[in-house]
Amino acid sequence: MGATNDIKDILRGALASLLGFGGRLLARLSLMVVAGQLYGAVSLGLLGQVAAITEILAAIAVFGLKRSLLDMLSADNAGGGSDSDALRLIKEALVSSLIVAALLSALFGMCWPLLFPNDTMPLLLYLAIPCIVIAEVGGTAIRYKRVIRWEVIARGIMEPWAFFIAALVFYTLGFSKSGLISGYAISAAGAAVGIAIGLNRAFGLRKLLGAKIRLSALYQIPIKSLPVGITDIGIMGFRRLDILVLSLVAGHQVTGIYYMAQQIVTVPHKVYQLFEPMMAPVLAKLHHQSKSKTIGAKLAGFCRWVFTIQLAITVPFILFSGELMGVFGSQFAAGALVLGALLIAELLDGSFALTEIALVFAKPKVPPKLILMALAIELAAIYVLAARWGAEGAAIGYLVAMASLACARLFMLKKHLGISIIGRAFLVPISFGIVIATALTIVRSFWPMTEAIMFGPAIIISIVLFMGSVRLLALTSDDKLILQQLKTAQR
Numbered sequence: 001m002g003a004t005n006d007i008k009d010i011l012r013g014a015l016a017s018l019l020g021f022g023g024r025l026l027a028r029l030s031l032m033v034v035a036g037q038l039y040g041a042v043s044l045g046l047l048g049q050v051a052a053i054t055e056i057l058a059a060i061a062v063f064g065l066k067r068s069l070l071d072m073l074s075a076d077n078a079g080g081g082s083d084s085d086a087l088r089l090i091k092e093a094l095v096s097s098l099i100v101a102a103l104l105s106a107l108f109g110m111c112w113p114l115l116f117p118n119d120t121m122p123l124l125l126y127l128a129i130p131c132i133v134i135a136e137v138g139g140t141a142i143r144y145k146r147v148i149r150w151e152v153i154a155r156g157i158m159e160p161w162a163f164f165i166a167a168l169v170f171y172t173l174g175f176s177k178s179g180l181i182s183g184y185a186i187s188a189a190g191a192a193v194g195i196a197i198g199l200n201r202a203f204g205l206r207k208l209l210g211a212k213i214r215l216s217a218l219y220q221i222p223i224k225s226l227p228v229g230i231t232d233i234g235i236m237g238f239r240r241l242d243i244l245v246l247s248l249v250a251g252h253q254v255t256g257i258y259y260m261a262q263q264i265v266t267v268p269h270k271v272y273q274l275f276e277p278m279m280a281p282v283l284a285k286l287h288h289q290s291k292s293k294t295i296g297a298k299l300a301g302f303c304r305w306v307f308t309i310q311l312a313i314t315v316p317f318i319l320f321s322g323e324l325m326g327v328f329g330s331q332f333a334a335g336a337l338v339l340g341a342l343l344i345a346e347l348l349d350g351s352f353a354l355t356e357i358a359l360v361f362a363k364p365k366v367p368p369k370l371i372l373m374a375l376a377i378e379l380a381a382i383y384v385l386a387a388r389w390g391a392e393g394a395a396i397g398y399l400v401a402m403a404s405l406a407c408a409r410l411f412m413l414k415k416h417l418g419i420s421i422i423g424r425a426f427l428v429p430i431s432f433g434i435v436i437a438t439a440l441t442i443v444r445s446f447w448p449m450t451e452a453i454m455f456g457p458a459i460i461i462s463i464v465l466f467m468g469s470v471r472l473l474a475l476t477s478d479d480k481l482i483l484q485q486l487k488t489a490q491r
Contacts, residue, residue, distance in 0.1 A: 024155065024156040024157075024159075024160045024270070025267060025270075027160030027161045027163070027164045028160050028263060028266065030164050031160065031163055031164040031167060032260060032263050032264075032328050033327070033328055034164065034167050034168060034171070035047070035167065035180060035260075035328075036260060036328030036329035036331075036332055037328070037329055038171050038176075039167075039171065039176065039179065039180055040256070040329070040331070041252070041253050041256030041257055041260070041329070041331050041332065042252045042253055042256060043176070043177060043179075043180055043252075043256070044180065044256035044259055044260060045247065045251070045252035045253060045254070045255035045256030045257075045258075045259060046116070046119065046180075046181070046252055046256075047180040047181055047184060047259070048243045048247075048255055048256065048258070048259030048262070049116075049243060049244060049247050049252075049255065050116075050125070050181050050184070051184055051240075052240035052241070052243045052244050053108065053115070053240075053244070054108070054125070054128050054129060054132070054184075055132070055236055055240055056233070056236050056237055056240055057101075057104040057105075057107075057108060057129050058101065058104075058128075058129045058132035058133060058136070058236075059232055059233045059235075059236035059237075060100065060104060060233055061097050061098075061100040061101035061104055061129060061130075061132075061133050062097055062132075062133055062136045062137060062229075062232065063097065063100070063222050063225050063226075063229035063232070063233070064225040064226075064227075064228030064229030064230070064231065064232045064233075065093050065097060065136070065137050065140060065221070065225055065228075065229075066136045066137070066139075066140050066232060067140070067228050067232065067357070067360055068224065068225035068228040068229070068360075069089075069090070069093050069137065069140045069141065069144070069225075070140060070143065070144055071228075071360075071361060072089060072093075072221075072224065072225075073086055073089060073090075073141075073144045074144075084211065086144075087203060087207055087208055087211040088211045088212060088213060088214075089217075089221075090137075090141040090203070090208065090211075091208055091209070091211045091213050092213045092214065092217040092218060092221055093137050093141075093221055094133075094134070094137050094138065095213060095218060096217070096218040096219070096221050096222060097133045097137050098130055098133055098134070099218070101129045101130040101132075101133040102130060104129055105126050105127075105128075105129045105130065106126075108125075108126075108129070109121060109126060119177065119178070120178065122178045122181050122182040122185065124182045124185035124186060124189075125181060125182070125184075125185045126185075127185055127188065127189055128184065128185045128188045128189075130192075131185075131188040131189045131191065131192035132188050132191075132192075134192040134195055134196065135154060135155075135159075135188070135191040135192050135194075135195045138192075138195040138196065138198070138199050139151045139154070139155075139195050139198075141199060141202070141203070142195070142198045142199060142202045145202050147198070147202055149198075150194060150195065150197060150198025150199075150201065150202070151194075151195065151198065153194050153197075153198070154190070154191045154192075154193075154194025154195045154197075154198065155191060155194075157194075158190040158191060158193065158194040159187045159188070159190050159191035159194070160187065161190075162183075162186050162187045162189070162190035163183050163184060163186065163187035163190075164183075166179075166182065166183035166186040166187065167179055167180055167183040170182055170183055227360075227364035227365055227367070227368055228360055228364060228367075230368040230371070231356070231360060231364075231367040231368045231371055234368060234371030234372060234374075234375055235371055237371075237375060238371060238374055238375055238378060238401070238405070241375070241378060241379060241382075242258075242378065242382050242394050242395075242397070242398045243255060243258065243259060243262075245379065245382045245383055245386060245394065246258055246382065246386050246390075246391065246394040249383070249386050249387045249390075250386060250390045250391065250394075253331075254390050254391050255391075256332075257325075257331070257332055257334065257335040257338065257391050258335065258338055258391040258394060258395065260325065260328055260332050260335065261325065261332075261335050261338045261339040261342050261391075261395070262342060264317070264324055264325070264339055265339070265342045265343055265346050267313060267317070268309075268310045268313040268314055268317070268343065268346055268347065268350065269346045269349075269350055271306055271309045271310045271313070271350055272306045272310070272350040272351070272353050272354060295358055295417070295419070296417065296418070296419035296420075299354055299355055299358060299413075299419060299421060300419070300420070300421050300423070302354055303351055303352055303354055303355065303421050304421075304425055304426060304429075306350055306351050306353075306354065307347070307350075307351035307426060307429065308429040308467075308470055309467070310346070310347050310350050310351060311347060311429050311430070311432075311433045311466075312429075312433075312436075312462075312463045312466040312467050312470075313463060314343045314344070314346075314347050314433075315433045315436050315437050315440075315462065315466070316436070316440060316458065316459040316462040316463060317339070317343055317459070318339075318340045318343050318344075318437075319437065319440050319441065319444070320449075320455045320458070320459060321335075321336040321337075321339040321340045321343070322336035323449070323450060323452070323455050324339065324455075325338075325339055327452055335391060337392045337395070338391045338392055338394075338395040339395075340395075341392070341395035341396050341398070341399045342395050342398065342399070344399055345395075345398050345399040345402040345403070346402075348399075348402050348403050348406040349402050349405070349406060351406070352406045352409055352410060352421060355409050355410065355413045355419075355421060356409055358413065358417060358419070359409070359412060359413060359416070359417075362416065362417055363412070363416045363417075366412050366416065370405060370408045370409060370412065371405070373404070373405075373408065374401050374402075374404055374405040374408070375401075377400065377401045377404050378397065378398060378400075378401035381396075381397030381398075381400045381401060382394045382397035382398060382401075383397075384397070385397040410422065428470070428473070429466075429470060432466055432469050432470060433466070435469075436462050436465065436466050439462075440458065440462055443458070
């Protein structure tokens with residue numbers, strides 16, 4: 001009964017995330033059109049660098065609590081902890097992270113003239129790091145209750161639409177240089193407000209604010225979160241350092257093209273994040289119950305699902321990469337190869353990213369080592385390749401690093417937990433991908449489809465055909481059971 005409820009919780013979370021994903025996707029694509037057509041590649045490149053630094057600093061402030069707090073709360077609950085203990089722990093995590101966030105915001109402001117001497121730092125940006133911390137740590141606390149809707153509202157509606165509306169307003173007011181960065185800060189505030197509303201509904205803000213904290217916990221919690229913290233900081237660095245290294249060797253214009261490609265890649269990248277919010281608390285509970293076989297079965301099934309869905313999106317996106325980039329402005333059309341390489345990299349990461357959750361809980365010292373290895377590969381590959389081939393070189397270097405990380409995760413999962421993820425079942429979606437790619441290539445040889453009104457429907461049709469073929473021909477008995485549970489979860 002417990003295993004069935006776990007799957008229902010994961011699927012319920014995925015369904016809720018999917019609803020938010022649609023709103024987020026529409027807002028993000030609208031924003032990128034505005035950013036590309038109105039602000040241009042140079043402003044977009046500056047935004048990419050600022051966002052990269054801000055999110056790395058925010059990851060340092062959160063210090064792994066996005067996942068380790070779930071483990072702490074689960075362990076506390078298994079040990080007979082009360083609701084007041086959970087409230088105290090959540091408040092301690094928030095306070096310790098916000099103290100670091102405030103210090104890092106001040107440090108960023110002091111270093112800004114050295115990093116961006118030709119631009120003025122918008123005052124709103126000082127709010128970004130604390131707001132990201134509230135959204136991450138607060139969202140984790142809500143997720144512990146196995147409630148996902150408030151995170152969906154905050155991340156899928158309030159954050160992206162606040163960014164889009166703010167970018168338009170600031171451009172209209174004449175802030176053509178700093179408008180995107182100020183809009184980014186407002187979007188972080190929007191997410192924090194949404195999560196704060198969720199915290200109030202899940203726990204009660206008065207109870208949370210009134211919980212008595214232990215001063216010793218303000219440094220003990222980061223110590224407990226050390227392995228996960230290093231891992232999460234490394235992951236954020238891994239996903240953001242490419243922008244920073246590229247900006248050093250190629251400048252704002254090229255960085256803007258690369259950053260635009262990254263935004264398109266967020267579409268397939270979000271697939272694994274549909275399952276991750278509820279997968280983490282489920283695996284945390286199973287880890288404390290020592291159910292390794294159940295963990296392995298869930299990981300293998302959901303990793304294959306993520307791979308299949310991402311591949312369905314990746315294949316047509318790669319074939320129409322130049323046209324997709326051109327939608328956001330003619331200056332971005334040259335980034336077709338950049339988009340293709342990043343799409344493959346995200347396919348490798350997203351398909352097997354869920355495996356890291358099991359490693360974090362069972363072998364917390366392993367993920368930091370893997371991330372440090374991948375970071376070293378990424379820095380070396382991107383610096384060498386970007387200096388020679390610009391954005392294309394950076395994308396290829398990122399792909400090399402991501403492939404190395406995916407292989408290392410799968411190897412360590414097998415070595416330490418005896419869990420194998422890749423099997424014959426992966427061959428079926430790969431075969432469908434080859435068929436769809438061949439069919440699209442043949443069609444394009446007779447019908448170029450250079451306009452969005454033509455290639456847009458072609459992409460949608462190919463994704464539907466891919467997933468329809470999988471639905472009819474490739475579902476295992478376990479997949480059919482999960483689909484049945486999905487129907488139940490919808491009720």
